[in-house]
Amino acid sequence: MKKIAIIGAGYSGLSIAALLAKYGYYVTVFEKHGELGGCAGYFSRGKDTFDAGATTLSGLRDGGPFRKILDVLDLDVDVLEVEDGIRIISDEHELIIGNSIDSTIEQFNKVFPHFNSESFWKQMKEDQDRALNLVSNLSYIQFPSVENISKLLTTELFSKLRALPLITKSFYDVYLKPLNASKEVEKVIDEILMISTQSTSKDVPALFGILGVMYPFDLWCATGGMKSLMYELKNLIKRYDGTIYLSEKVEKINLEKDIFHIETAKRKMSFDYVISCVPNFSLENIVDGGLKRQLNLNVKKTLKKWSAITSYFVMDTEEEIPGTYYQFLISDAPFGKSRSIFVSLSHIDDEVRTKGNRRLVTISYHTDATEWKLNERDEDYKKAKECIKLFCERSLRNVFEKYKITQIRNTAVGTPLTFQRYTNREKGFLGGIPYSLSDPLFLHQRTKTSVSNFYCLSDTTIPGQSIYSLSLSSLNLLGYIKKVSLI
Known part of the structure; x- marks a missing residue:
């Protein structure tokens, strides 16, 4: 064999x-x-097991690639659906994106009354199928041959020609600009795209922008993390x-x-x-x-930029915190290069990890690994980690204090140096290929x-x-x- x-x-x-x-x-x-x-990956502190990063499960809907893998393997993984998608929190508003198209439209209408939310989200839903169909053709590019290139150019040619703007134009130009989206709407969309595509609406091709914006509608957790x-x-x-x-x-x-x-x-x-x-x-x-x-x-230069700052907590509250995934729109995170932090709570129904109102928390946000000059042995590095810990704890308290926090305990802080050590990646570079018009995927x-x-x-x-x-x-x-x- x-x-x-x-x-x-x-x-x-x-x-x-x-x-x-x-x-x-x-x-x-x-x-x-x-x-x-x-x-x-994951790591343990005592009896608690934390997911190391902002990893989410998707592609579990009928026909999704993760679902296909589980079916092919006949693997019975216990998964929990995140029915309310992502909760986006700012000083002015709270939005829930992903529970359903209709409820997302309703929430956007309340927060952004001058934006045509119905037109935007229904167009996203309609174009998602086109985008998924195009992505299914990626195998022709992954395994180039005369036969595969011929199939790529001839199969459903008219449909592919119609979809050409989705590949050659930015998400902003195709979907946000025609609707006169405000800077506030653009910011919300940009921060979702930073998590899902490593790019913003003005740089990501519309094709991948659609999939990035729609990913909160297909979110799951594995029981036990x-x-x-x-x-x-x-x-x-x-x-x-x-x-x-x-x-x-x-x-x-x-x-x-x-x-x-x-x-x-x-x-x-x-x-x-x-x-x-x-x-x-x-x-x-x-x-x-x-x-x-x-x-x-x-090995393109664009692969060598992003890493993550992470911080991990155990949090107890008197009242149940709704939801699993949060995005806090915050622009002053220490060493941060995005305008938000991503907060993952252990699923409330995941009794393998926690019980009651006790939640395990992973906070993650973008940082530029090329600008990270500290050394793990430096006193300044310890001070930087303490600063990150205090910022993340303060952010959690600001959002979740209304649920009556009884305990919040930090267990670890991660930096590019942490990821370099545990993933063997140069300078802790993470995130893979950014989906960008300036650096096309097929290259x-x-x-x-x-x-x-x-x-x-x-x-x-x-x-x-x-x-x-x-x-x-x-x-x-x-x-x-x-x-x-x-x-």
Whole structure:
């Protein structure tokens, strides 16, 4: 049986490993750290397990890629729907986006009476299907061939030509400008897009803007948090005789006579195929010179900017806090480069993580990793973390005090240096490919590389970040491998 090495045990690595193992392929997963999950990881403090970042589950509606993966794997993951989407909080208003189109329109009408909310949101709903149909064609770009390019250009050509403005124009120009959207409306939309696309309405292509704005309508949590999902995938891989090596950093990959040789500090192994699920700027440090030249990895500068500031709390209240995901519109976050912070509460019905009105809280917001000059050993670094902690606690109290907070306790603070240490990403770069008109998606790294039997499958590879996109990529790679009978 042909052997497949998978580098990285984040969601991407575990999902493709589970799919291949289910179909009878022999897989070996290498992970530098002692825990699974990568950027969608978790950590424990005492009996509490926190999601490390602002990871949300999406693509679970009928036909969604995450739903397809669960169905293909026959994986019974206990998920909880976030029925009220995202609650957006500012000093002036509170908006709930995602519970339904009609209720979202009603809320927008109250907060922004001069904006044609009905026209905007109904157009979003209508164009979402077109956008999803176009995204489903990404496999033609991920695996370029004469046949695939021909299909891309000829299949449903009229429909694709009609959708051309969605690819070549900004979300702002197509949807907000014609409706004379105010700066306040633009700000709300921009902050949703920063979380979902790493871009703003004036830079993101309309196609990805639609999907970014609509993602609050398809939000879910795994009972037990991301840890439970990762363990379900791990157990399935092992059930089908796959192997996962934790705490084993891949130090070198070379290619000799069509066989890939992988070295860690503990072992040397040979494989017929390699699937890299680490970012390309990390991968280029572990492939040897000859293989590196052959791969010609596409590491664009736009991948090296964003990281995250995170802070984690345990919070008890006398009254139940509604909802799971919040976005506080705040512009003065320490080291922050966006105008909001994203607040994830453990789902109120997730009794694996907490019970009653006790909630685990993960706060996350954008920072520019290239500007982060502190060192973990510096006294100024400790002061910076204390400043972040106090700011985040104050923000929580300002919004949730009305629910009568009885305890709020900080357990940890994360910075780009934290993510660099635990994800092995240069300077802690996170977020993958930003969806931007100035840096088109199709110019980034494809899944199929120029080296036979070597594939890239990370958030720095088309189509980029999110559980939705990575699920789509894993399914597309599985389909490609099965179709061409490579293994």
